[in-house]
Amino acid sequence: MKKNKSHRFKTTCSYCGVGCGIVVEQDAKGKIRVEGDAEHPVNRGMLCSKGLNLHYVVSDHSDRLLYPEMRWAKNQPRQRVSWDTALDRAAAVFKTIIDKYGSDSVGFYASGQCLTEEYYIVNKLVKGYLGTNNLDTNSRLCMSSAVVGYKMALGEDAVPASYDDIELADCFLIAGANPAWCHPIIYRRLEQHKEQHPDTKVIVVDPRRTQTCTLADLHLQINPGTDIILYHAIARYLIEENLIDDAFVQNHTDGFENFKNFVFQTSLEEAAFTCDVSVSDIKLAATYIGQANGFISMWAMGLNQSVIGVDKNLALLNLSLITGKIGRPGSGPLSLTGQPNAMGGREVGGMANLLSAHRDLANPVHRQEVANYWGVPSVPAQPGLTATEMFQALRDDKLKAVWIICTNPLVSLPDAGLIEEALKKARFVVVQDISNKADTLQYADLVLPAAGWLEKEGTMTNSERRISYLNKVVSPPGEALPDVEILCRFAKKMQFSGFDYKRPDEIYEEHARLTKGTNIDISGLNYEALQEKRSIQWPVPALGHEGTPRLFTDQQFYTPNKRAKILTPATIYNQSEPVSPEFPLILTTGRVRDQWHTMTRTGKVNKLKQHLGKPFLEINPLDAALRDINDGDTVEIVSQRGKVRVNAVVTTDIKTGVIFLPMHWGKILNRDFGRTNNLTNTLVDPKSKEPDFKFSAVQVQKYQKP
Numbered sequence: 001m002k003k004n005k006s007h008r009f010k011t012t013c014s015y016c017g018v019g020c021g022i023v024v025e026q027d028a029k030g031k032i033r034v035e036g037d038a039e040h041p042v043n044r045g046m047l048c049s050k051g052l053n054l055h056y057v058v059s060d061h062s063d064r065l066l067y068p069e070m071r072w073a074k075n076q077p078r079q080r081v082s083w084d085t086a087l088d089r090a091a092a093v094f095k096t097i098i099d100k101y102g103s104d105s106v107g108f109y110a111s112g113q114c115l116t117e118e119y120y121i122v123n124k125l126v127k128g129y130l131g132t133n134n135l136d137t138n139s140r141l142c143m144s145s146a147v148v149g150y151k152m153a154l155g156e157d158a159v160p161a162s163y164d165d166i167e168l169a170d171c172f173l174i175a176g177a178n179p180a181w182c183h184p185i186i187y188r189r190l191e192q193h194k195e196q197h198p199d200t201k202v203i204v205v206d207p208r209r210t211q212t213c214t215l216a217d218l219h220l221q222i223n224p225g226t227d228i229i230l231y232h233a234i235a236r237y238l239i240e241e242n243l244i245d246d247a248f249v250q251n252h253t254d255g256f257e258n259f260k261n262f263v264f265q266t267s268l269e270e271a272a273f274t275c276d277v278s279v280s281d282i283k284l285a286a287t288y289i290g291q292a293n294g295f296i297s298m299w300a301m302g303l304n305q306s307v308i309g310v311d312k313n314l315a316l317l318n319l320s321l322i323t324g325k326i327g328r329p330g331s332g333p334l335s336l337t338g339q340p341n342a343m344g345g346r347e348v349g350g351m352a353n354l355l356s357a358h359r360d361l362a363n364p365v366h367r368q369e370v371a372n373y374w375g376v377p378s379v380p381a382q383p384g385l386t387a388t389e390m391f392q393a394l395r396d397d398k399l400k401a402v403w404i405i406c407t408n409p410l411v412s413l414p415d416a417g418l419i420e421e422a423l424k425k426a427r428f429v430v431v432q433d434i435s436n437k438a439d440t441l442q443y444a445d446l447v448l449p450a451a452g453w454l455e456k457e458g459t460m461t462n463s464e465r466r467i468s469y470l471n472k473v474v475s476p477p478g479e480a481l482p483d484v485e486i487l488c489r490f491a492k493k494m495q496f497s498g499f500d501y502k503r504p505d506e507i508y509e510e511h512a513r514l515t516k517g518t519n520i521d522i523s524g525l526n527y528e529a530l531q532e533k534r535s536i537q538w539p540v541p542a543l544g545h546e547g548t549p550r551l552f553t554d555q556q557f558y559t560p561n562k563r564a565k566i567l568t569p570a571t572i573y574n575q576s577e578p579v580s581p582e583f584p585l586i587l588t589t590g591r592v593r594d595q596w597h598t599m600t601r602t603g604k605v606n607k608l609k610q611h612l613g614k615p616f617l618e619i620n621p622l623d624a625a626l627r628d629i630n631d632g633d634t635v636e637i638v639s640q641r642g643k644v645r646v647n648a649v650v651t652t653d654i655k656t657g658v659i660f661l662p663m664h665w666g667k668i669l670n671r672d673f674g675r676t677n678n679l680t681n682t683l684v685d686p687k688s689k690e691p692d693f694k695f696s697a698v699q700v701q702k703y704q705k706p
């Protein structure tokens with residue numbers, strides 16, 4: 001008998017937006033092993049702890065959803081059903097609700113972890129065929145503020161720089177991000193670059209002293225919410241010292257004089273006082289930036305997840321624009337995306353306010369182009385409900401049914417109490433996912449088991465516009481199906497035409513053709529080209545095109561007059577929930593190194609629990625002493641919305657007046673703790689609708705056993 005051989009495949013890590021290349025080896029017995037792909041331009045063979053342990057996630061099926069389950073009536077237990085029964089019921093319920101209450105009475109809530117093909121299908125299904133724009137995703141919690149900032153300043157949701165610019169830069173400003181833990185391979189490239197070029201300057205802006213600060217020449221430990229004031233003060237000093245690029249500003253930007261007048265209204269001393277940093281440190285940061293040949297800004301949720309997130313983004317982008325350090329080697333804004341395919345989702349228009357291929361939902365010509373392409377009469381003009389709006393509408397019975405794909409909103413959305421109420425009140429909840437460890441499942445009327453990483457084929461786009469192909473290596477367990485197949489089967493049950501795809505490459509090519517002539521043109525791409533190249537950066541407007549590592553090299557921006565906009569905000573002050581005598585501390589939330597989102601995958605890997613296996617509270621010694629709290633004590637944290645119980649870590653890594661909680665743990669994983677989002681507020685940025693996770697007013701007290 002012929003002995004089976006082992007196989008090696010190349011694919012892409014499915015965790016964060018860095019998008020590392022992975023080599024998967026499957027031995028003769030089917031056992032999976034992973035290693036970094038030495039030939040991949042992103043990680044050059046390196047992997048972080050999460051990526052290195054991905055094979056455990058694939059091989060352990062103990063938590064997997066294996067077959068469809070359905071409740072025949074509310075309050076009855078779910079029972080195993082066939083795929084036909086499950087999707088017949090889904091179609092019947094959606095048709096009934098839409099007939100009775102209209103298309104806007106249903107909503108879909110998806111994920112930045114979905115593949116581009118999945119995003120394309122759900123977008124086409126919801127906007128083209130169900131007739132509503134009520135499709136949003138957890139990417140709303142991630143990059144929305146950066147997206148709006150890019151569009152306003154540069155005319156397009158387009159990251160200008162590439163990771164390869166890291167090795168060409170000599171100054172970095174890392175704002176509201178901890179890449180050492182959350183984007184580890186970017187951090188390692190930066191670390192290696194600084195080792196080889198010790199004169200490279202790294203500025204970190206963060207109210208917490210994180211692991212990333214070990215690389216910093218300057219840590220600006222600002223008060224939460226004062227970012228705009230800091231960047232304006234840096235800009236003021238750059239202008240005062242003539243460290244700006246006058247020719248670039250004159251020839252390629254609008255709005256400089258207005259901006260200059262605006263930033264000169266606040267003295268460096270006032271700014272330093274408000275931000276709680278020194279004037280000399282503001283000057284030093286400006287000098288590092290102004291004197292650099294290559295300046296890169298990197299940022300993540302610390303800027304984006306804010307009620308003034310868009311304005312924070314604009315203030316940071318202005319530093320690149322006034323110094324002309326954009327579109328040049330080693331220079332440019334380089335936002336760090338949280339999720340692996342948040343950018344791919346936006347390419348297909350898979351959010352409530354977006355249209356396919358970065359077209360404009362408000363433009364009737366654009367809407368008709370898409371409608372014609374899909375063979376439907378129209379695409380609705382009214383933007384749909386965004387993430388938080390969708391669950392508020394569900395609670396208020398304005399939305400009747402929600403279909404949740406690959407995300408766990410009961411743990412990840414702000415104000416978990418509100419989300420729980422919404423899920424309880426919903427007439428019909430569908431959860432399409434891989435794991436039975438998601439808190440949200442408790443409220444599902446219909447559970448649809450999906451295929452996970454390595455179990456399906458498709459594409460994703462990382463933080464630097466790099467599209468990667470993902471291989472299918474193993475079959476999904478039980479009756480789990482790839483998400484595109486689930487969605488296409490549902491569409492057919494709804495009697496919609498246009499969902500008869502034989503393979504995912506047909507979906508990809510349909511998406512790629514729809515981008516032709518747009519700023520993100522990838523009409524030169526198909527699976528064959530992607531399989532050959534493994535990855536490529538958009539735009540890729542023709543077959544054989546080599547991709548586009550850096551945008552704006554000709555200093556022509558995507559605005560109507562091709563000039564970038566230097567914009568000023570209506571106010572420089574934070575608009576978050578105010579602290580009060582009752583709730584005097586600011587809660588900021590974030591991630592730990594070895595866990596991912598709500599831990600439905602990383603939570604089952606023992607090796608990853610060894611780093612930080614339990615939730616914890618970071619509190620400054622002064623705030624702890626005021627409350628008689630010692631390191632390791634159990635404390636209760638309370639806000640207007642709820643409470644959690646957790647052990648305290650007393651540390652000077654966090655400023656006085658601020659506390660930190662990781663966002664990962666839900667009730668299933670840690671019943672005593674609760675959920676971090678029991679505490680967080682529902683405020684959002686008015687332009688991006690991104691929640692204000694980094695600023696909720698809370699109180700902390702030592703826990704006394706009743």
Ligand code: SF4
Binds near residue numbers: 013017018019
């Ligand atoms: Fe995966 Fe991100 Fe780690 Fe790379 S840095 S291995 S993409 S989790």
